[in-house]
Amino acid sequence: xxxxxxxxxxxxxxxxxxxxxxxxxxxxxxxxxxxxxxxxxxxxxxxxxxxxxxxxxxxxxxxxxxxxxxxxxxxxxxxxxxxxxxxxxxxxxxxxxxxxxxxxxxxxxxxxxxxxxxxxxxxxxxxxxxxxxxxxxxxxxxxxxxxxxxxxxxxxxxxxxxxxxxxxxxxxxxxxxxxxxxxxxxxxxxxxxxxxxxxxxxxxxxxxxxxxxxxxxxxxxxxxxxxxxxxxxxxxxxxxxxxxxxxxxxxxxxxxxxxxxxxxxxxxxxxxxxxxxxxxxxxxxxxxxxxxxxxxxxxxxxxxxxxxxxxxxxxxxxxxxxxxxxxxxxxxxxxxxxxxxxxxxxxxxxxxxxxxxxxxxxxxxxxxxxxxxxxxxxxxxxxxxxxxxxxxxxxxxxxxxx
Amino acid sequence: xxxxxxxxxxxxxxxxxxxxxxxxxxxxxxxxxxxxxxxxxxxxxxxxxxxxxxxxxxxxxxxxxxxxxxxxxxxxxxxxxxxxxxxxxxxxxxxxxxxxxxxxxxxxxxxxxxxxxxxxxxxxxxxxxxxxxxxxxxxxxxxxxxxxxxxxxxxxxxxxxxxxxxxxxxxxxxxxxxxxxxxxxxxxxxxxxxxxxxxxxxxxxxxxxxxxxxxxxxxxxxxxxxxxxxxxxxxxxxxxxxxxxxxxxxxxxxxxxxxxxxxxxxxxxxxxxxxxxxxxxxxxxxxxxxxxxxxxxxxxxxxxxxxxxxxxxxxxxxxxxxxxxxxxxxxxxxxxxxxxxxxxxxxxxxxxxxxxxxxxxxxxxxxxxxxxxxxxxxxxxxxxxxxxxxxxxxxxxxxxxx
Numbered sequence: 164x165x166x167x168x169x170x171x172x173x174x175x176x177x178x179x180x181x182x183x184x185x186x187x188x189x190x191x192x193x194x195x196x197x198x199x200x201x202x203x204x205x206x207x208x209x210x211x212x213x214x215x216x217x218x219x220x221x222x223x224x225x226x227x228x229x230x231x232x233x234x235x236x237x238x239x240x241x242x243x244x245x246x247x248x249x250x251x252x253x254x255x256x257x258x259x260x261x262x263x264x265x266x267x268x269x270x271x272x273x274x275x276x277x278x279x280x281x282x283x284x285x286x287x288x289x290x291x292x293x294x295x296x297x298x299x300x301x302x303x304x305x306x307x308x309x310x311x312x313x314x315x316x317x318x319x320x321x322x323x324x325x326x327x328x329x330x331x332x333x334x335x336x337x338x339x340x341x342x343x344x345x346x347x348x349x350x351x352x353x354x355x356x357x358x359x360x361x362x363x364x365x366x367x368x369x370x371x372x373x374x375x376x377x378x379x380x381x382x383x384x385x386x387x388x389x390x391x392x393x394x395x396x397x398x399x400x401x402x403x404x405x406x407x408x409x410x411x412x413x414x415x416x417x418x419x420x421x422x423x424x425x426x427x428x429x430x431x432x433x434x435x436x437x438x439x440x441x442x443x444x445x446x447x448x449x450x451x452x453x454x455x456x457x458x459x460x461x462x463x464x465x466x467x468x469x470x471x472x473x474x475x476x477x478x479x480x481x482x483x484x485x486x487x488x489x490x491x492x493x494x495x496x497x498x499x500x501x502x503x504x505x506x507x508x509x510x511x512x513x514x515x516x517x518x519x520x521x522x523x524x525x526x527x528x529x530x531x532x533x534x535x536x537x538x539x540x541x542x543x544x545x546x547x548x549x550x551x552x553x554x555x556x557x558x559x560x561x562x563x564x565x
Numbered sequence: 566x567x568x569x570x571x572x573x574x575x576x577x578x579x580x581x582x583x584x585x586x587x588x589x590x591x592x593x594x595x596x597x598x599x600x601x602x603x604x605x606x607x608x609x610x611x612x613x614x615x616x617x618x619x620x621x622x623x624x625x626x627x628x629x630x631x632x633x634x635x636x637x638x639x640x641x642x643x644x645x646x647x648x649x650x651x652x653x654x655x656x657x658x659x660x661x662x663x664x665x666x667x668x669x670x671x672x673x674x675x676x677x678x679x680x681x682x683x684x685x686x687x688x689x690x691x692x693x694x695x696x697x698x699x700x701x702x703x704x705x706x707x708x709x710x711x712x713x714x715x716x717x718x719x720x721x722x723x724x725x726x727x728x729x730x731x732x733x734x735x736x737x738x739x740x741x742x743x744x745x746x747x748x749x750x751x752x753x754x755x756x757x758x759x760x761x762x763x764x765x766x767x768x769x770x771x772x773x774x775x776x777x778x779x780x781x782x783x784x785x786x787x788x789x790x791x792x793x794x795x796x797x798x799x800x801x802x803x804x805x806x807x808x809x810x811x812x813x814x815x816x817x818x819x820x821x822x823x824x825x826x827x828x829x830x831x832x833x834x835x836x837x838x839x840x841x842x843x844x845x846x847x848x849x850x851x852x853x854x855x856x857x858x859x860x861x862x863x864x865x866x867x868x869x870x871x872x873x874x875x876x877x878x879x880x881x882x883x884x885x886x887x888x889x890x891x892x893x894x895x896x897x898x899x900x901x902x903x904x905x906x907x908x909x910x911x912x913x914x915x916x917x918x919x920x921x922x923x924x925x926x927x928x929x930x931x932x933x934x935x936x937x938x939x940x941x942x943x944x945x946x947x948x949x950x951x952x953x954x955x956x957x958x959x960x961x962x963x964x965x966x967x
Contacts, residue, residue: 203632222616222617222798223612234799268823398849398854428936
């Protein structure tokens with residue numbers, strides 16, 4: 164047996180060696196896993212082992228026995244900002260700037276309307292990434308309609324060139340949900356700010372997978388979900404970041420009683436609370452939220468830089484395996500090769516991708532399909548190993564050979 | 566021992582007799598209860614016994630083992646409308662008109678902005694119940710600001726007299742959260758409609774406690790929470806009712822991808838789905854939502870009319886007990902005596918109410934305190950019995966005597 168098998172043995176050996184040397188390998192046991200290669204953690208993260216017990220306690224003891232007392236005694240009332248502070252270091256934010264609650268879509272709405280108000284009079288255009296996950300564009304359209312702005316969708320590469328004195332807000336994705344392309348957050352943030360506009364960053368596909376550096380790069384507003392790389396569970400509440408220096412001017416379009424300076428004062432007139440709490444709206448969904456809190460414990464002692472290093476090693480290695488196992492011409496990566504432009508997923512364009520993904524899943528390799536022709540594989544460094552990656556590439560090769 | 570003790574023995578005997586004859590008494594075992602008299606189910610309903618097992622299955626099997634497959638295989642994706650259809654009969658709605666998700670505040674926002682749009686051009690006033698739970702007023706203020714309307718808070722009794730050709734939308738509470746007063750939903754709905762405006766009803770304090778009759782009374786839009794009389798758990802998702810005949814014109818200010826006609830088409834332009842689904846926004850919070858679904862099973866075989874009959878009997882009996890046990894002049898009921906004007910709570914004005922409630926709780930009688938001077942007791946007919954009521958009145962008397 165000649166070259167191909169030699170190369171394949173080498174990939175297998177390399178996977179074993181890298182797993183043995185992986186400083187994050189120990190984190191795998193903090194998750195409930197089986198013999199499936201789960202490469203869909205960029206859609207729904209795997210279950211952290213601490214969650215079932217915590218949720219059972221929240222339901223049986225906190226709700227069942229303490230009932231209404233838990234709003235104080237079990238810390239329910241302050242959960243949105245407390246859990247926000249657990250997410251903060253993962254996105255490079257100091258404390259008091261992140262609040263958890265509502266869906267990503269609702270937080271995009273809060274942030275965009277607030278951004279238009281921050282930008283001030285005379286600015287009447289909302290620029291949005293034309294390749295965005297659709298909900299961001301729909302919500303941006305609604306925010307534009309309600310604030311009297313015009314919506315201007317442009318490809319991310321052209322954003323800088325369309326900024327003007329009319330630009331009020333710019334909604335950008337840190338990582339493209341389809342291609343896995345990582346956008347230049349520091350550069351675009353600086354450009355938007357130089358134009359006198361306010362950027363809103365959607366971190367759904369980057370938080371928990373790579374350093375974001377919100378404070379360092381002077382980001383004003385950001386939102387993200389918690390059920391992908393943060394493993395918070397299906398539909399776990401999203402979060403909103405409002406830079407500390409802006410909080411006093413953050414003017415929410417959803418001023419619910421939870422963001423009132425004195426929520427139990429039951430006052431007829433609205434007076435916003437100070438701090439990140441101002442981003443809250445109604446009563447927080449405690450079961451989903453406290454499951455997220457338990458899920459975030461897996462990050463104790465983990466540096467996002469180590470996660471990023473492993474993430475790039477995993478996606479590099481997957482591309483190597485694909486090159487080896489998949490017959491030439493059957494797939495084409497739409498994820499950038501340059502590390503500076505890559506998130507933590509690999510998206511392969513593949514004719515018949517829907518059917519191919521179905522067959523992969525049957526063989527124990529779970530990614531997802533994005534219409535019309537994308538196989539999407541997410542790499543979650545806390546629980547995906549190199550042997551998983553080698554197997555995924557190998558099975559993909561088998562599916563595309565048979 | 567003379568008159569007082571005779572009367573007291575009679576109340577105790579009456580409680581025993583009524584509990585023995587109560588057709589809903591069997592439902593008590595469907596809840597996790599202890600020896601506390603829990604009269605705060607109008608704030609957070611007690612834990613239904615079916616919930617812990619269901620939640621454990623959702624976490625361990627649906628999320629932990631099936632993971633992403635559960636969006637289809639475990640029915641996650643369709644949960645908002647499926648659970649909406651379980652709530653529908655409790656508020657007198659036919660199927661396909663109720664959708665679950667987001668907080669009450671967020672749903673008030675959707676409904677009010679949509680109401681203004683339905684009312685059409687030339688109407689620029691939002692009327693809101695001046696005694697409303699504050700969040701409704703704050704959100705109404707935001708909806709007014711974003712739609713170019715003026716907010717007009719008026720006492721509920723004056724709503725009919727301020728309706729005019731300028732009125733776009735009217736936000737009303739079915740039951741006042743403080744006083745427990747039941748407002749005239751059929752009459753006010755008809756008056757608002759006759760004025761060419763659109764009413765939005767907040768059912769937080771009525772759904773699950775008394776018949777609402779949304780379809781019967783021609784209500785256009787309604788919202789409500791699920792964690793009070795519906796026992797869905799802390800911060801369980803709220804719901805939105807959009808009358809079937811209006812759904813095609815329901816124009817949501819939060820057009821998230823979950824309400825798209827083809828959510829997985831990932832289209833750049835928004836095309837709203839038909840039906841109640843149009844009220845959805847982002848990814849539903851599955852843990853909280855499926856806990857609610859299990860909680861709603863306690864309603865199997867229960868008629869809302871039977872609940873209402875018991876609710877009125879409980880509140881009547883509580884007022885009798887208070888009259889007997891509490892020294893004259895120490896409390897004053899602000900809840901109407903007329904059944905047609907009473908929800909399922911009794912609110913007593915009482916000097917030092919905060920301290921009194923603290924002492925009641927210490928003695929195992931849990932209600933809540935609403936500033937500045939209200940003791941609030943909610944009566945949940947599915948699990949509160951007449952002996953509980955007698956004990957609550959007796960302990961209140963003890964606290965106010967010593």
